[in-house]
Amino acid sequence: MMIYLDNGATSWPKPQEVKLIMNEALDSGGNPGRGGHGVSMEAARSVYRVRELLSKIFGINKPTRVVFTSNATQAINTALFGILKSGDHVITSSLEHNAVTRPLNVLENRGVKVTRISGRSGNEFSLEEYAAAFRDNTKLVVTLHASNISGVLLPVEQIGEIARGKGVPYLLDAAQTAGVYPLDLNSLPVDILAFPGHKGLLGPQGTGGLVIGDNCSLRPFIYGGTGSLSELDSQPDFLPDALESGTLNGVGIAGLGGGVKYLLAQGMDNVRKREQQLCQSLIDGLLHIPGVKLYGGTDAATKAPIVAFNLGEIDSMIVGDMLDEEYGIISRAGLHCAPHAHRMLGTIEQGVVRLSPSHFTTEVEIGETLKAVAKVSKELL
Ligand SMILES: Cc1ncc(COP(=O)(O)O)c(C=O)c1O
Known part of the structure; x- marks a missing residue:
């Protein structure tokens, strides 16, 4: 999967x-x-x-x-x-x-x-x-x-x-x-x-x-x-x-x-709204997971369909690798080709884990992702 x-x-x-x-x-x-x-x-x-x-x-x-x-x-x-x-x-x-x-x-x-x-x-x-x-x-x-x-x-x-x-x-x-x-x-x-x-x-x-x-x-x-x-x-x-x-x-x-x-x-609006809904579910779920730090606010309706987070001070690459290898979840971790922006966010060392769903993504997949992040958080923090 x-x-x-x-x-x-x-x-x-x-x-x-x-x-x-x-x-x-x-x-x-x-x-x-x-x-x-x-x-x-x-x-x-x-x-x-x-x-x-x-x-x-x-x-x-x-x-x-x-x-x-x-x-x-x-x-x-x-x-x-x-x-x-x-x-x-x-x-x-x-x-x-x-x-x-x-x-x-x-x-x-x-x-x-x-x-x-x-x-x-x-x-x-x-x-x-x-x-x-x-x-x-x-x-x-x-x-x-x-x-x-x-x-x-x-x-x-x-x-x-x-x-x-x-x-x-x-x-x-x-x-x-x-x-x-x-x-x-x-x-x-x-x-x-x-x-x-x-x-x-x-x-x-x-x-x-x-x-x-x-x-x-x-x-x-x-x-x-x-x-x-x-x-x-x-x-x-x-x-x-x-x-x-x-x-x-x-x-x-x-x-x-x-x-x-x-x-x-x-319909571009329908596609975006669905993606933003999925991002909102991610944000709402992440906020309940111990150690989660979110970047870019908590209102998905005002953003591009991207959710960025870290777990405490853990290197984002470690979290991204665990999500991939243990749960089959493909995120993007580390630095994202924008070093000045990372410096401003204070993530130039840690990077961030970026989750970006599409309208093909299902709510079930979002639920699985949240469960996986919760388990990774428990294991690492
Ligand atoms: C903000 C931004 N600009 C430019 C690019 C480069 O796009 P491409 O990979 O199509 O060259 C990206 C790719 O992720 C991006 O996010």
């Missing part, structure tokens, strides 16, 4: 639709946009249909402004390196995943100035400190939407409004919220959104992308063949080709389309 509670890393299981559509794409063949023959044209149409689906759920009216990448990390790098250059200033938060922190560190070494807005109690984002951080050369604001450690949401509406007021684009890392919360660029003051295809959107690994608002222009991050304007020595300047060099993951993108269709049929 396995109880999979690591959907924050990648969602599992995938809906049947995803597997079926990927099989069909493998059987159909074709390299999207490469060659004028029917097979490649159909592969390109299939990719375009997924752009259309994604542009609908992210509230933009030009499917060509959905750019596919291999994951959220590549999407974020494409945006950061496509906008920032030496002498520019960027504002970010201290809760960021290494997908943002590490490229920003590289850019800092190349002459970009970085301001990191720290939280006061480990989770909060100081809007006052942020509003005061803008300079004449501020070219970008970049933050995550939800912490991948605790699930806590940043006040992205206010962050975006303040950036808009200053005429600075806002890049949102929606790794933990794409497919979970409605993210409509018509109403949300976000200019560029980076998403993974393999988490909340229920697609396969190797998928992700950027949604680029009308007023944003990015330099290419990778150069090469696009199947368009092949007579030119230079990269095409139109989207998505400018930012999509090399063969696309056509099979994965088809699967991502299957995941999004499934999600829309279930």
Whole structure:
């Protein structure tokens, strides 16, 4: 028996639709946009249909402004390196995943100035400190939407409004919220959104992308063949080709389309509410277990579907290993690719045990998990 509670890393299981559509794409063949023959044209149409689906759920009216990448990390790098250059200033938060922190560190070494807005109690984002951080050369604001450690949401509406007021684009890392919360660029003051295809959107690994608002222009991050304007020595300047060099993951993108269709049929709100209910059951149960320390508050309805805890001062890896080896419960323990956020939470040594259910998770599985944590607590504390 396995109880999979690591959907924050990648969602599992995938809906049947995803597997079926990927099989069909493998059987159909074709390299999207490469060659004028029917097979490649159909592969390109299939990719375009997924752009259309994604542009609908992210509230933009030009499917060509959905750019596919291999994951959220590549999407974020494409945006950061496509906008920032030496002498520019960027504002970010201290809760960021290494997908943002590490490229920003590289850019800092190349002459970009970085301001990191720290939280006061480990989770909060100081809007006052942020509003005061803008300079004449501020070219970008970049933050995550939800912490991948605790699930806590940043006040992205206010962050975006303040950036808009200053005429600075806002890049949102929606790794933990794409497919979970409605993210409509018509109403949300976000200019560029980076998403993974393999988490909340229920697609396969190797998928992700950027949604680029009308007023944003990015330099290419990778150069090469696009199947368009092949007579030119230079990269095409139109989207998505400018930012999509090399063969696309056509099979994965088809699967991502299957995941999004499934999600829309279930209703994103229904899926999120079920996940939040499961998280609330986890939180309520954990609160009764001796030695449990919870991170990110106790109201699951206000967070991404993530529950983070520790048992006393025990190394989270020990707890995670015991849950896996003795009870078949798959959590994620240790440090979660966000060292600054761990420092703010005071968990840089201990890490945290992260439980992230999906709507496929059952209440019975949550009950089993709580029983297992109680036993581990009794054994270790
Ligand atoms: C907040 C956040 N940003 C970025 C990423 C990177 O996503 P990917 O693995 O798709 O590159 C993750 C992955 O867990 C994440 O949680």
